[in-house]
Amino acid sequence: MDTLAPAPAPATAPARTLQPMLRLIDIEKVYQTKTIETVALNRVNLTIGKGEFVSIMGPSGCGKSTLLSLIGLLDEPTSGTIELNGRAVRSYSDKEVAALRNSKIGFVFQSYHLINDLSVLDNVELPLLYRPGVSGKERRQRALDALDKVGLSARTAHFPGQLSGGQRQRVAIARALVGQPELILADEPTGNLDSVMGEEIMDLLLELNRRDGVTIVMVTHDEQQALKTERLVRFFDGSQVS
Amino acid sequence: MLLSYIKIAWKVLMRRKFFTAINLFGISFTLMILLVVMALFDHALGPNNPERRTDRLLYVQTIRQQMQDGLGWMNMPASPHFVNHFVRTLKTPEQVGMISNINNATAFTNKGLLALDVRYADGEFWQMMDFEFLSGRAFTPAEVKQSQPLCVINEATARQYFGRLDVVGQTLELDLHRYRVAGVVRNVSAARIMTYSDVWLPYTLDPGLLRDSRLEGPYLTIILAPSAAAVPAVRREFDQLVRRIPIPKPKDVKAIYAFADTPLISLTRAIHFDVNATRLEDDNLGTFYAVVITLGLLFMLLPALNLVNLNVTRILERSGEIGVRKAFGATGSNLVSQFLVENVVLVLVGGLLGLALAAGALALLNESEVLAHAHFSLSWRVFGWGLLLTLLFGLMSGVYPAWKMSRLNPVAALRGSGEQK
Incomplete structure (x- = not known):
């Protein structure tokens, strides 16, 4: 597949000096039930620069996915501030937050979360449905372009159930890309794939970051893949340890 | 966007055939009875020959x-x-x-x-x-x-x-x-x-x-x-x-x-809601409409509640989709619109079936010659009322589940739980 570039050299080196895109300041997330209080994130401070590829690692339950939900504006912290492009997210209304998610952020999930009732093309078009001023024709064209980018132009009329795991994840990446977001959040994108397919997906993400300058934050359990990214952040028991 | 909603509505109907069949049965049967009653009413009091000028x-x-x-x-x-x-x-x-x-x-x-x-x-x-x-x-x-x-x-x-x-x-x-x-x-x-x-x-x-x-x-x-x-x-x-x-x-x-x-008031005035007949000037039209509308709504309420119940129980089943849509920028009102369209599509299909059943029931009534020279039929007027009733039914049964779905917490929805905001 000619769209996939070979994996670059491991990038454990410190991050380049980049303009900050996202800042997490003293973030705490506490889940409270009647009897138990669980601290998922404890005073997390993290800055992600524009164009960076950051991977987040840690054992299960250490707060990685919670962190990704907060960065993705899907949830709110119990305390602390999240700044996106210099503005505190708390100051946005629900509608503005939805618009931000639509225009600035693309999600890639471990279990793909494709809508089985929709064709590959319709799945990829989905984010553009919620973007005002995008015509049906433009939506279709942009979805085709995104599918071309991930090497799935020939599968537009297929349904998710007819694709392999790797192909589904590529569709999910195309869906994340179609709105041309500044930030892609990938939650264990290779977690359900075998090593060959996992490599393919990882190469694709690296290519997007390197060629198109898309900022990527990826949660992973795979040390090998994490080492391919520019920066590796480790979490343990809700706190950042490196 | 509407086309996409209709497309997914159709797919959902086709995917859950048993669920769809139960819903369609309830909707079409209810609408059939309402349409037959309306057709009878229209036949007796509507502007039909020889009393064409009922408005005058x-x-x-x-x-x-x-x-x-x-x-x-x-x-x-x-x-x-x-x-x-x-x-x-x-x-x-x-x-x-x-x-x-x-x-x-x-x-x-x-x-x-x-x-x-x-x-x-x-x-x-x-x-x-x-x-x-x-x-x-x-x-x-x-x-x-x-x-x-x-x-x-x-x-x-x-x-x-x-x-x-x-x-x-x-x-x-x-x-x-x-x-x-x-x-x-x-x-x-x-x-x-x-x-x-x-x-x-x-x-x-x-x-x-x-x-x-x-x-x-x-x-x-x-x-x-x-x-x-x-x-x-x-x-x-x-x-x-x-x-x-x-x-x-x-x-x-x-x-x-x-x-x-008027023909209708002639009928309602003959109904003595007031046993002592002390208010003769009262034509009872308001009371008549109130009673008919209340009975009609109550009649529709049972299958509507059934549909509400089935729709609410399906929230969990579709939580992943709701989570994804929210993650990619859908607002609460986007989701309410989507689920309302889905429900209205379902109800419209039920409405069409109801119309066909009503036409069959009226044909049987005509065949039985229960009333001399009566030929009951579904006029465009009855069809229009039927369509209105169908949409009302669709909204009645769709608003609450749609609102509940739109309130799902996106993180919980992606995890597949039905936790609300």
Whole structure:
């Protein structure tokens, strides 16, 4: 597949000096039930620069996915501030937050979360449905372009159930890309794939970051893949340890 | 976006065939019953031949005379005297006519006795109504005045008595009286109680015709307003007229009441919600509408609640999709719209099935000939009402589940739990 570039050299080196895109300041997330209080994130401070590829690692339950939900504006912290492009997210209304998610952020999930009732093309078009001023024709064209980018132009009329795991994840990446977001959040994108397919997906993400300058934050359990990214952040028991 | 919603709605319906079948059964059965009731109602009271101008027609069904000394009420239709000497003096109507109650008469044919319904009418009656003449014509006011022995008969009578339809000028013998057939009209449904009959004769031939000045008699007074907008003015003038009518026997009768009503109000005024009849002016129309709407909504509520329940239980099943849509920028109102469209699509499919079932049920009713000459059908008017009811049903059953779905927390939704915001 000619769209996939070979994996670059491991990038454990410190991050380049980049303009900050996202800042997490003293973030705490506490889940409270009647009897138990669980601290998922404890005073997390993290800055992600524009164009960076950051991977987040840690054992299960250490707060990685919670962190990704907060960065993705899907949830709110119990305390602390999240700044996106210099503005505190708390100051946005629900509608503005939805618009931000639509225009600035693309999600890639471990279990793909494709809508089985929709064709590959319709799945990829989905984010553009919620973007005002995008015509049906433009939506279709942009979805085709995104599918071309991930090497799935020939599968537009297929349904998710007819694709392999790797192909589904590529569709999910195309869906994340179609709105041309500044930030892609990938939650264990290779977690359900075998090593060959996992490599393919990882190469694709690296290519997007390197060629198109898309900022990527990826949660992973795979040390090998994490080492391919520019920066590796480790979490343990809700706190950042490196 | 709407196309995408409709596409996914269709896919969801096809994916869950059992769930869809249960829903469609509830929706289509409910709508079928409502549509059949509406078709019956429309058949009896809607603007159908010969009462085409229902928006302008007013009827005086009863003259209510309150007796002296608490002796109660005498409720009867009007006499020709009441129509000719009082109602015809009104300035606002375009025309005034009358028709008697139904009488029974017998004719002899080669095959045996033929029992017929006979009504007496004036010449104006024919000008106000839109009978469909298959041959001949109606009798005129002049012929009525001259007591000409003419009759108008319906198609069924022509076939049963003469064996054919081209019978104008032939003689019909009824209860030993002979009448010349002036015209043959298409059968009128027995549900059109103001106009239905087998044979219509000039009222001046009515053997029971009272020639004195009493107000009560067997005649229904019919008033045609010049336009629908003029109806209130005609009713007002009629009310004033009734107040001016001298009471024929003041010793016995304390007061007289009569109202010129539309066909529907004629019906609702006859329903005595008020047992003591102390508020005669109340036409009960508001109460009638309230009762009918409440019953209709209650009737729709059961399947709607069933649909609400099924939809709510499916939230968990679709939580992943809801989470994804939210993650990619769908707002609460986007999701409410989507699920409402889905529900409306389901209900519209149910509505179409309901229409087909209603058409089948009406065909069975027509086949059974439960009412003479009645031909029930689904008109565009009934279809329009059915469509409105269907959409109302779709919204009733869709709003709450859609709102609940839109409130799902996106993180929980992506995890597949139904946790709310």
